[in-house]
Amino acid sequence: MEAARQLLSARGPIGLPGLLGLLVLFVGAYVFYECFFSPIARVPGPFIAKVTSLYYPYLSRRGHVHRDLVELHKKYGNVVRIGPNTISVGEPMAFREIYKAGNKFYKSQSYSVLQGTRPFDLAGQRNEKIHSEQRKLVARSYSMDSVVYLEPHVDTVINALVTRLKGFYGEPIDLGYWMQLFAFDVIGAISFSRPFGYVEVGEDNGLFLRLQRALRSLGWVKHAPRLYRWHQTLMPIIGNWLASNDRNTYFFEFATKEVQARTDRDGDYKDIVSQLLSVQKAKPELNDTNIAFMMTTNVFAGSDTTSTTLRAIVYLLLKHPGKYRRLMDELESKRRKGELSLPITFKQAESCPYLQAVLYEAMRLYPAAGDILDRDVPPGGMTIDGHYVPAGTVVGTSAWVIHRTPEIWGTDAEEFCPERWLDEKNESNFKRFFFAFGGGSRTCIGRNITWLEISKLVPTLVMHFNMRLADKAELTEDCGTLVFLSGLQVHISPRELDQKVLS
Numbered sequence: 001m002e003a004a005r006q007l008l009s010a011r012g013p014i015g016l017p018g019l020l021g022l023l024v025l026f027v028g029a030y031v032f033y034e035c036f037f038s039p040i041a042r043v044p045g046p047f048i049a050k051v052t053s054l055y056y057p058y059l060s061r062r063g064h065v066h067r068d069l070v071e072l073h074k075k076y077g078n079v080v081r082i083g084p085n086t087i088s089v090g091e092p093m094a095f096r097e098i099y100k101a102g103n104k105f106y107k108s109q110s111y112s113v114l115q116g117t118r119p120f121d122l123a124g125q126r127n128e129k130i131h132s133e134q135r136k137l138v139a140r141s142y143s144m145d146s147v148v149y150l151e152p153h154v155d156t157v158i159n160a161l162v163t164r165l166k167g168f169y170g171e172p173i174d175l176g177y178w179m180q181l182f183a184f185d186v187i188g189a190i191s192f193s194r195p196f197g198y199v200e201v202g203e204d205n206g207l208f209l210r211l212q213r214a215l216r217s218l219g220w221v222k223h224a225p226r227l228y229r230w231h232q233t234l235m236p237i238i239g240n241w242l243a244s245n246d247r248n249t250y251f252f253e254f255a256t257k258e259v260q261a262r263t264d265r266d267g268d269y270k271d272i273v274s275q276l277l278s279v280q281k282a283k284p285e286l287n288d289t290n291i292a293f294m295m296t297t298n299v300f301a302g303s304d305t306t307s308t309t310l311r312a313i314v315y316l317l318l319k320h321p322g323k324y325r326r327l328m329d330e331l332e333s334k335r336r337k338g339e340l341s342l343p344i345t346f347k348q349a350e351s352c353p354y355l356q357a358v359l360y361e362a363m364r365l366y367p368a369a370g371d372i373l374d375r376d377v378p379p380g381g382m383t384i385d386g387h388y389v390p391a392g393t394v395v396g397t398s399a400w401v402i403h404r405t406p407e408i409w410g411t412d413a414e415e416f417c418p419e420r421w422l423d424e425k426n427e428s429n430f431k432r433f434f435f436a437f438g439g440g441s442r443t444c445i446g447r448n449i450t451w452l453e454i455s456k457l458v459p460t461l462v463m464h465f466n467m468r469l470a471d472k473a474e475l476t477e478d479c480g481t482l483v484f485l486s487g488l489q490v491h492i493s494p495r496e497l498d499q500k501v502l503s
Helices: 002-011 015-036 047-051 055-062 065-076 092-099 110-115 128-142 144-149 151-165 175-192 207-221 225-238 243-248 250-264 272-282 288-319 321-336 346-350 353-365 418-422 424-432 447-464
Strands: 079-083 086-089 172-174 372-376 382-384 387-389 394-398 465-469 476-480 482-486 489-494
Touching: 015 047, 047 055, 047 079, 055 065, 055 079, 055 207, 065 079, 065 086, 065 394, 065 476, 086 092, 092 372, 092 382, 092 394, 110 207, 110 225, 128 144, 128 272, 128 288, 144 151, 144 447, 151 175, 151 447, 172 175, 175 207, 175 250, 175 272, 175 288, 175 447, 175 489, 207 225, 207 243, 207 250, 207 288, 207 476, 207 482, 243 250, 243 288, 250 272, 250 288, 272 288, 288 321, 288 353, 288 447, 288 465, 288 482, 321 353, 321 447, 346 353, 346 447, 353 418, 353 447, 418 424, 447 465
Parallel strands: 086 394
Antiparallel strands: 079 086, 172 489, 372 394, 382 387, 465 489, 476 482
16 A cells, blocks of 8 residues: 555646546446447447446436337347346247246346335335235235126216216217226226216316326336435435325325225225225235225226226227227127127126227237336346347336237237237237236236226227217327327217117
């Protein structure tokens, strides 16, 4: 040390030019390493993505990362480097390996931002053992059998929506907004045995915008976890600058109040809260706070995922009159035979093959989640499209990418073609790559709620109303964790139905 001090003293201070030189040398060495010597240096991608982890958060913040990822894969191929240690995957076999249950591709650091300080969080929990234990506590309440048991609650909201829509005879309306009011009211009905009343009043009082801002904030900040941690540490001084914090504050408080109001009401209610309270009797670790966390998830993500899907389905049908006509013919044929009720039951909807094909195809083209669902490569690494990817690398796939891969879907992958799902030879293979609800052990626990809602509402609207897009009506897209669709302006008028046939 003394010798070093003497040497520095002899040479004098380095000075600003010297420091700048060292900085340039360091940056140059870093860039050279990432471009030529990193274990994933040969994975193609934008230059800027190779040298800074801020590239992907930047894409996410712009609001159309779902489309950006598709374009990146068209340009660079099945694997694209989107960060110094992050790869977007569109290669079918690698996709299957990453999301296959039990393959130990655990959720990456970005999910820690989603979870925050919540001890009970199925979406954000990275520890697979904890996630498995927590999911077992609530899985039965979200199973298809349990959700169908709550079908009468959905019927109540559907009937309210149909009544409101009949008041807009021939007028162009924002049908997407009304379907979002419907989706949010359904969450209230099946969770707490009481719709929030948004369909009745035709207004959400600014809640949807607050939801969208929070999800949009999450969309980019979860890919900048260091920035998130700095913000959370400094928040007592600088205040809250991140709308994403609403997930674990405002919407948690909202859900907690609803849970308390539900438990304060007398009566034998049939809803998700009552099912979870029954589990609590045998499993006290599912305490009141953890139930409130689950209901926060229902409230926070339950309506936007469903409303995005409903907007896409109706938009695609109205843009393709031949497909719309074929669906109507299927429903009318069953109606004349007395095989459909209004609202249609879930069981009846399952018996309509073209309806099911329409639902799958619309969700293929417009999946609600636009981001990559990133995972850490486990020990031993993996090979993707000829590139060796070492353990610890972050890999992930966006549903928007895998749902448009020609190797899976054919040369018409970008086209709305429900008929592809009627091909029995390919249907099972298509479902292997259907990623609208995620995959493996981390498949979205609310998928059955969404499927129940869309299976019932879409045919009910088709049978009850004549619909056509307003002039120049086009969907606009804004991605922030979820893909938000707007602009579904529709002329709508009631159809005359033979009630005797329906009964």
